[in-house]
Amino acid sequence: MTTKEISPAPRVNLKKCTGCGLCTEVCPIFLLELRERKAWVVEAAGEICNNCGHCGAVCPVGAIAQKNREEKVLSPLRDGLIDAETLQFFLRRRRSIRLYKKQPVSRETVAEIIEAGRYAPTGGNRQDVHYLVLDSPARISELGDMCIAFLERGVKVAGHRYTRAMMARLGSKDMAENAARYVELYRGFQERRRRGEDRLLYHAPVVILVHSSLWDTSSAFNCAVALYSAALKAHALGLGTCFNGFLQVSANLSWKIKKFLGIPRGHLCYGTMTMGYPRVSFKRLVKRAPAKVKYLPASPD
Ligand SMILES: Cc1cc2nc3c(=O)[nH]c(=O)nc-3n(C[C@H](O)[C@H](O)[C@H](O)COP(=O)(O)O)c2cc1C
Incomplete structure (x- = not known):
């Protein structure tokens, strides 16, 4: 590599670079360009690179050192992909779970579930989704x-x-x-x-909230996608989840609750879910309303 120190901005090993230009095409913010058949990193890259890692990950000859790149090379084509039918069935089978066993969920399992959220996309690759986990029945x-x-x-x-x-x-x-x-x-x-029934949080052994900066226009989407990814992982691990809008509203509108949860000023809660081992399993699938899809005509009428 041209330098030993790997800064957030990518570094190109010009000897290895074949000038294929793939890195320049995948960079969403134009930090690489082809000059004399070699990839060059533009000067301002150090300040504006968002560390998405696409350049280093796509390079066929490993010529780009990038902070987030892993060394392992993936095998081509469908390595690690699941087939569409299995995915569709998995998505359909996921149902909200409101009946939980008392069995606690280990923090290792919670960490494994949050790991799925960690790899969800975020606007500008800012990765600013904060998870707040409650696993004490009293709390x-x-x-x-x-x-x-x-x-x-x-x-x-x-x-x-x-x-x-x-x-x-x-x-x-x-x-x-x-x-x-x-x-x-x-x-x-x-x-x-x-009467001792918890129909709001369903006696769940775990409650997870996601919060992020109020000023980031991507926060709502970032948090929702991360939490849904975590919910799907939970489902794959045999746990159940249920999103909870009532808790979300309360966490945002009540100062007392926001303080109790320690959600910082300038942050909003953009999603919450209860989680635990299910005490119920659904025997049948349900139908959903048709998708409300419209294509914009190719040209205005
Ligand atoms: C943003 C959001 C908020 C929700 N809030 C609640 C809630 O407060 N309590 C609840 O029991 N279910 C809640 N749900 C679950 C929905 O009722 C459920 O997703 C919907 O009925 C479809 O059922 P399914 O998830 O089993 O497919 C929420 C779902 C979403 C997406």
């Missing part, structure tokens, strides 16, 4: 109590006729009606809670 129960209290209070306000009238005037009639509809559901949560 999960405390969180559930706080959420139910918060949701009931919030919905009372949202469901009040003055708030609804105000929302309707502001154009959020649907939101107001939705909130009012949920009042009964929250009452249901509370009533069952009094």
